Amino acid sequence: MKRALAVFTLITTLVAAPHPAAAATVAADASYRTLSTAHHPDWMRAVPDATGLAALSLPGTHDTMAIHGGGPTQTQEDFGDSGGTLTAQLAAGIRMIDIRARVNGGNTFTIHHGAVYQHANFDDVLDKLAAFLGAHPSETVVMRLKQECTGELGSCTDAPGQLSFPDIFDLYAAKRPALFWQPSIQRGTAAATPTLGAIRGKLVLAVLHGAFGGPIEHYGLIQFLDWNGTSTYVQDNYNVPNIGAIATKRDQVRRFLDATDAGDPTKMYVNFTSGASAFVQPQWCAGGALWVPGVNPFLLDYLNQGHVTHRTGMVVMDFPGGGLIDRLIRFNPGFSASA
Numbered sequence: 001m002k003r004a005l006a007v008f009t010l011i012t013t014l015v016a017a018p019h020p021a022a023a024a025t026v027a028a029d030a031s032y033r034t035l036s037t038a039h040h041p042d043w044m045r046a047v048p049d050a051t052g053l054a055a056l057s058l059p060g061t062h063d064t065m066a067i068h069g070g071g072p073t074q075t076q077e078d079f080g081d082s083g084g085t086l087t088a089q090l091a092a093g094i095r096m097i098d099i100r101a102r103v104n105g106g107n108t109f110t111i112h113h114g115a116v117y118q119h120a121n122f123d124d125v126l127d128k129l130a131a132f133l134g135a136h137p138s139e140t141v142v143m144r145l146k147q148e149c150t151g152e153l154g155s156c157t158d159a160p161g162q163l164s165f166p167d168i169f170d171l172y173a174a175k176r177p178a179l180f181w182q183p184s185i186q187r188g189t190a191a192a193t194p195t196l197g198a199i200r201g202k203l204v205l206a207v208l209h210g211a212f213g214g215p216i217e218h219y220g221l222i223q224f225l226d227w228n229g230t231s232t233y234v235q236d237n238y239n240v241p242n243i244g245a246i247a248t249k250r251d252q253v254r255r256f257l258d259a260t261d262a263g264d265p266t267k268m269y270v271n272f273t274s275g276a277s278a279f280v281q282p283q284w285c286a287g288g289a290l291w292v293p294g295v296n297p298f299l300l301d302y303l304n305q306g307h308v309t310h311r312t313g314m315v316v317m318d319f320p321g322g323g324l325i326d327r328l329i330r331f332n333p334g335f336s337a338s339a
Contacts (some may be wrong), residue, residue: 022061026287031296033287034079037322040093045138046334049197053204054194054268057331060096060316061089062274065125069116069144071281075274083124090132093325094208094272096314099125100148103158107168112148115156118258118319120170127239129203130179137201140181142220142314145169146209147216166216169208179203193268206268223268233269240275243289249275250298257302260313269313273299286318300324 028034047056062123067078067085079088086097090279101109101122109122129141149156149164162168166187173185180194181202183191207227208219214228230236235256240249253273259268275285286292300323303312312331317324330336 001120004226026283026289026294029321031300031321032294032324033077033139033319034321035092035163035319036079036088038092038325040296040325040329041132041136042138043089043093043329043332044095044140044196046194046198047332048334049195049200051333052266053193053196053197053199053286054266055093055143055311055316055333056314058096059094059314059320059328059330060098060270060293060314061094061320062098062143062272063101063113063317064094065087065111065118065120066116068236069119070281071267072216072276073113073116073282074115077319079131083118083120086125086128087132088118090139090141091127094320095327096144096316097141098144098146100146101165102149102156103147103162103165103193105159105162107163107171108169109172112156114148114336115154116335117275126172126179127202130176131203133179133203134308140199140202140204142204143204144209147211165210166208166219168247169232170217171192180205181192184220187217187219188217189326190220192227192267197295211321219267227270232270233267238272239277240277240280240285241277242294243284246275246285246289246294248282248291249273249285250293250295253295253299254302254307257299257308257312260310261310265310270316272316273320274316281336282318296321296324300327303327 025286063074063075065085066073066075076085079085100112104110111118111120125226131140149158151157173180181199181204184205196206205220207224208216211218215225227234237252240246253271254270263269274282286294286296312328315328
């Protein structure tokens with residue numbers, strides 16, 4: 001049902017979405033569309049090695065590479081093709097990424113958002129990550145990798161005659177043993193939650209998702225073996241059916257922040273602030289539309305008001321602003337949330 005809704009949403013968005021004039025233009029601000037005003041390429045240097053991954057507050061991006069396709073499919077500011085946008089995000093302080101891949105000829109992955117090719121390949125993603133982590137060895141990046149194509153109307157279709165999605169991933173991982181934190185890419189044995197000291201300079205695979213949801217085999221971290229949509233530790237209520245429902249999405253983000261702050265400190269929490277539908281573009285949910293404030297400015301205000309005192313978990317955003325990234329980073333050990 002969830003996948004059918006996603007397909008319907010994509011189709012109707014492309015052919016029947018309201019004209020942009022239906023939503024007021026929202027100016028960029030500290031929470032929205034100002035990623036380049038943040039510059040934190042080495043922020044994890046201040047965090048003690050013994051800090052568990054679950055204790056960190058990680059700014060993240062939803063559909064990290066989605067810069068093409070216009071209002072219905074773009075989720076991030078455009079800083080260039082072939083991974084240029086990812087490089088900009090990493091330099092700003094983003095440390096959790098959401099990569100969507102199509103199986104292409106030659107047993108390779110190309111990066112898609114639905115049917116729209118994002119002018120980048122998985123090698124571009126890994127090249128940019130290797131370059132960044134090589135230059136900034138105090139840092140780590142957590143990645144969710146998802147098979148994007150369902151083959152249904154409105155989605156992309158994987159190239160025929162290729163290896164399976166996990167088999168192709170294994171080929172990529174085998175070529176870059178120094179890039180990946182190895183316990184997270186073992187196909188049959190998921191990894192326990194690591195400390196930061198164990199994963200500095202490495203890419204950590206959180207989960208490998210199949211096209212119709214649900215993790216593939218046992219890649220990633222033990223805690224996320226049951227990551228299939230919204231659950232106790234993941235908030236991904238992405239369907240925002242109309243502009244008024246942006247308020248509901250704001251409340252879902254707020255409630256999950258509160259649950260994260262008060263929850264089990266050994267567990268990782270993933271809070272998606274993104275949302276869209278046939279009648280709501282990702283930029284409207286993030287920045288606001290007509291009379292309804294967006295999730296991003298609400299989130300920055302909520303954090304600034306002191307409602308969260310310990311951690312935010314992984315906050316996965318569309319069009320994050322520099323001020324919002326700054327604020328999230330300050331919740332980490334070694335920083336002052338009130339600074």
